[in-house]
Amino acid sequence: DSTNINNGHKYTYDLNGNLVYINTSRVKRDGKEDEKATEQKYKWDEENRLLAADENYSIKREQSQTCLSYAERENNRPKVNGFVSNYWYDADGERTVKTSGENEAIYVNSEFSGGNTGTARFSLYVSPYLVAGQGGKYTKHIYIGSQRIVSKLGDLASYGADPRRIPYAGNEADGLTVDYKKKYGEQLQAIKENYRTFDIPYNGKDNDDYVNGQGFCCNDGTPEAAQARAMNASTRSAVDNNFHDKDNYEKMQFYYHPDHLGSSSYITNLDGEVSQHIEYVPFGEVFIEERNNTWNTPYLFNAKEFDEETGMYYYGARYYEPRLSLWMSTDPMEEKYPDISSYTYCHNNPITLIDPNGMTDYYNLNGKLVRNVDDGKTDRIMLLINSKKDDKVNAAIEQGTFIKVPSNKVVDKMEEAYNLTENTGKEHGFRVGNKGTISTMVSGRETEIGPDEWKPAVSSIVEQGDLVSYDVHTHPKPKYEQGSQTIPFNNMPSETDQMNTVGNQPSVVLGYYFQETRNVNTFGSGQTDVSLHRSICFYNKNGAINSEEIRFSDFKSAVKKINKEQ
Numbered sequence: 001d002s003t004n005i006n007n008g009h010k011y012t013y014d015l016n017g018n019l020v021y022i023n024t025s026r027v028k029r030d031g032k033e034d035e036k037a038t039e040q041k042y043k044w045d046e047e048n049r050l051l052a053a054d055e056n057y058s059i060k061r062e063q064s065q066t067c068l069s070y071a072e073r074e075n076n077r078p079k080v081n082g083f084v085s086n087y088w089y090d091a092d093g094e095r096t097v098k099t100s101g102e103n104e105a106i107y108v109n110s111e112f113s114g115g116n117t118g119t120a121r122f123s124l125y126v127s128p129y130l131v132a133g134q135g136g137k138y139t140k141h142i143y144i145g146s147q148r149i150v151s152k153l154g155d156l157a158s159y160g161a162d163p164r165r166i167p168y169a170g171n172e173a174d175g176l177t178v179d180y181k182k183k184y185g186e187q188l189q190a191i192k193e194n195y196r197t198f199d200i201p202y203n204g205k206d207n208d209d210y211v212n213g214q215g216f217c218c219n220d221g222t223p224e225a226a227q228a229r230a231m232n233a234s235t236r237s238a239v240d241n242n243f244h245d246k247d248n249y250e251k252m253q254f255y256y257h258p259d260h261l262g263s264s265s266y267i268t269n270l271d272g273e274v275s276q277h278i279e280y281v282p283f284g285e286v287f288i289e290e291r292n293n294t295w296n297t298p299y300l301f302n303a304k305e306f307d308e309e310t311g312m313y314y315y316g317a318r319y320y321e322p323r324l325s326l327w328m329s330t331d332p333m334e335e336k337y338p339d340i341s342s343y344t345y346c347h348n349n350p351i352t353l354i355d356p357n358g359m360t361d362y363y364n365l366n367g368k369l370v371r372n373v374d375d376g377k378t379d380r381i382m383l384l385i386n387s388k389k390d391d392k393v394n395a396a397i398e399q400g401t402f403i404k405v406p407s408n409k410v411v412d413k414m415e416e417a418y419n420l421t422e423n424t425g426k427e428h429g430f431r432v433g434n435k436g437t438i439s440t441m442v443s444g445r446e447t448e449i450g451p452d453e454w455k456p457a458v459s460s461i462v463e464q465g466d467l468v469s470y471d472v473h474t475h476p477k478p479k480y481e482q483g484s485q486t487i488p489f490n491n492m493p494s495e496t497d498q499m500n501t502v503g504n505q506p507s508v509v510l511g512y513y514f515q516e517t518r519n520v521n522t523f524g525s526g527q528t529d530v531s532l533h534r535s536i537c538f539y540n541k542n543g544a545i546n547s548e549e550i551r552f553s554d555f556k557s558a559v560k561k562i563n564k565e566q
Contacts, residue, residue, distance in 0.1 A: 008024070009023070009024050010022070010023040010025075014044065016044070016329075016330060017329065017330030017342065018042070018044040018048055018328065018329040018330065019042055019328045019329065020041065020042050020043070020044070021039070021040070021042070022039065022040040023039045024038045024039065040053065040054065040310075041053070042054075042328070044329065048318075048329045048330070049089055049093065050087055050319055050328070050329075051086065051087055052084060052085060052086050052087065053084070053309060053310045054084050085098065085099065085100040085309040085310060086098070086099045086100070093316070093317070094125070094316065095125060095314060095316075096124070097122065097123070097124050097125070098122065098123045098125075098307075098309075099121065099122040099123075100121045100122075100309045121133075121134060122134055127465060128143070128465075128467060129143075136155045137153070137154075137155045138153075138154055138155065139151055139152065139153055139154075140152040140154065143467050144502065144503075147258075147262070147303075147503075147504055148256055148299060148303060149255065149256055150253060150254065151253070151254050151256075151297065151299075152252065152253050152254075153252035153253075153254075153295060154252075251270070252269075252270075252294075252295060253269065253270045254268065254275060254276075254295060254297065255267065255268045255269075256297070256299075256303075258303060261301075261302055261350075262302050262303045263278070263280055263284075263300060263301045263302055264276075264278055264297055264299055264300050264303060265278060266278075267297055269294065275291060275292050275294050275295065276289070276290070276291040276292070276295075276296060277289070277290040277291070278300060280300075280301055281322075282350045283322055283325040283345060283350050284301035284302070284320070284322035284325075284345075284350070285322040285323055286300065286301075286322075300313070301313055301322060302315075304320075307319075311323065312328060320345060325344075325345055326343045326344070326345065327342070327343045327344075327345060330343070360372070360379040360380070360381055361379070361380050361381065362381045362382075362383055362393065362397065362402070363380065363381070363405065364382070364383050364387065364388055364393075364558075365382070365383070365384065365385060365386045365548075365550065365554065365555065365558055366386060366388075366558060367557065367559075367560075367561035367562050368388055370383065370388045370393050371393050371397070380404065380405040380562060381402045381405065382404070382405050382558065382559070382562070383396040383401060383402045384396065384401045384402060384403065384538060384545065384546035384547075384548065384550065385401065385548065386548065400545060401545050401546060403505060403538055404505055405559060406432070406436075406559060407436050407563065408559065408560060408563050409436075409438060410432055410438060410472075411555075411556050411559050413438055413441070413472070414508070414510055414536075414552070414556075415552075415556070416441065417429060417430065417441065417472065417473070417474050417510055418474060418510055418534055418552070420441070420443070421474040421476050421510075425476055426443045426444065427443065427444050427448060427449050427474050427475065428441055428442070428449075428473065428474050429441070429442055429443075429444075429457070429472055429473030429474065430442065430457055430471070430472055430473075431454075431457045431458065431461055431468050431469075431471045431472070431502070431503075432468075432469050432471075432472065432505075433461045433464065433466030433467060433468060433469055434467050434469045434503075434504075435464075435465075437464040437466040439456075439457035439458070439460040440456055440457055440460045441457075442454060442456055442457050449473055454471075457471075467503075468503045469503040469504060469505045470503045470504075470506060470507045470508065471502055471507045471508070472507070472510065473497075473507075473508070473509065474509075474510040474511070475491065475509055475510070475511040475512070476490075477490050490511040490512055490514070491509050491510075491511025491512060491513060491536065491537040492509065492539075492544055493507075493509050493539035493543060493544060497509065497539065498539065498540075498542070498543060501539070501540055501541045506539060506540050507539055507540070508536060508537070508538055508539075509537040509538075510536055510552065511534075511535055511536070512532050512533065512534060512535055513531075513533055513534075513535035513549055513551070514531075514532050533551055533552075533553075534551065534552035534553065535551060535552060536550050536551075536552045536555050537550070
């Protein structure tokens with residue numbers, strides 16, 4: 001009996017450990033392989049970044065095609081579809097452009113006769129706040145810190161729906177000029193090379209029709225600096241605010257309601273109606289999805305973008321395949337940790353380990369490395385404990401008693417805030433971005449920095465192209481009074497602090513530990529000794545996350561020690 005019983009998978013990797021080929025075939029009961037069901041090919045660069053993916057659901061040949069043989073009957077022709085996706089990255093390794101399109105090829109007696117290649121779909125990642133697509137469509141994102149909370153859909157009235165017409169990279173304000181025709185030509189050349197890698201004939205044509213459709217206009221693709229100028233396709237006159245009329249301006253708004261892993265669970269529209277509901281299996285594959293087809297978010301598991309073209313999640317450093325529960329490329333630090341698989345996701349524990357962006361080193365408050373977990377990127381985490389014992393380390397990780405190790409510049413800024421507070425008696429603070437950017441220093445009244453005082457700090461982070469991760473502020477008073485209660489030290493967050501937390505990392509109170517010690521001699525008399533030292537506390541909306549009192553001087557020494565080792 002040769003009935004097909006299941007699918008078999010074969011994997012091929014390059015010398016860097018990146019997955020380059022997946023062959024899925026049906027296996028018969030006699031153990032022999034049947035015809036190939038699907039095959040996928042991947043191309044990587046020297047930085048282990050995915051450049052192209054060939055998603056071929058072919059039957060007999062290695063690309064999407066139609067085979068014609070004069071000896072074959074008409075109804076025996078295998079005719080299939082396939083996609084080739086192409087990716088570009090900036091100097092920091094962040095993905096900036098994604099294109100994909102169908103490849104159709106015709107073979108006569110096994111010889112290539114003709115076909116068509118296109119790149120009809122594209123996404124341009126202008127910034128964390130804006131993603132542009134074909135047809136002038138775009139999606140704007142609103143964040144609280146680094147957590148995406150709202151997506152707004154819109155489109156521009158322009159001419160030439162073309163990925164080269166993007167009003168960002170050549171903004172005159174930054175003094176750059178971009179030759180868009182040259183840039184797009186280089187992209188086309190890269191696409192052709194990707195097709196050759198997959199042994200697929202390429203006959204794509206450049207789209208020079210700028211008249212029809214809607215898209216982004218940047219000086220007709222000339223080498224001049226790009227300008228964010230939207231044009232009305234029929235009148236060629238400027239459109240107010242570069243958008244359609246105000247009645248239709250971004251009416252499509254969708255709100256994210258994540259689960260404990262940050263994964264999109266419910267999506268609601270502007271009226272509060274559920275437009276999408278998603279449930280996941282532990283390793284991120286979608287288990288249940290209900291939607292009304294108004295709009296479907298691509299930001300799913302861990303709030304990472306899901307590529308429909310490849311079926312993988314883009315995490316920034318690597319691509320993750322939820323169906324296989326594996327990373328698609330090797331970890332850059334695998335030689336340092338040979339006992340841990342370079343491809344497993346979250347140490348095979350996706351229930352309790354939230355994706356912390358990669359290969360993570362854990363340090364304690366003494367600056368000592370106490371744990372390493374392979375989960376994708378190179379992060380450094382400081383556990384807010386002094387112990388190095390496994391049970392204490394495990395408890396701190398599970399309870400979330402940790403922070404990302406700040407840079408030396410952030411610690412120096414903390415010390416500056418302390419000095420300013422002690423010289424003026426006023427509260428001082430600043431904010432830190434996800435990329436480590438540091439805002440300007442702000443000050444407020446003696447008791448607090450109000451919303452108006454925080455605005456320059458937020459603006460300076462955004463102007464640097466970053467998102468707020470956490471805030472740092474001082475508490476000037478040696479004693480802090482909260483209601484009728486007097487707390488003998490003021491490094492604890494107030495109720496107002498907890499309600500106004502921002503970003504995705506614990507915020508910081510720079511306070512003082514105030515301690516009174518009564519010294520009594522043998523005669524029953526003595527004196528009271530008072531000690532006051534700088535003390536740092538980390539908190540979220542639920543309150544302080546560190547149970548141990550942390551001296552700022554010790555914290556500073558630990559951070560400097562950790563950063564010196566890198």
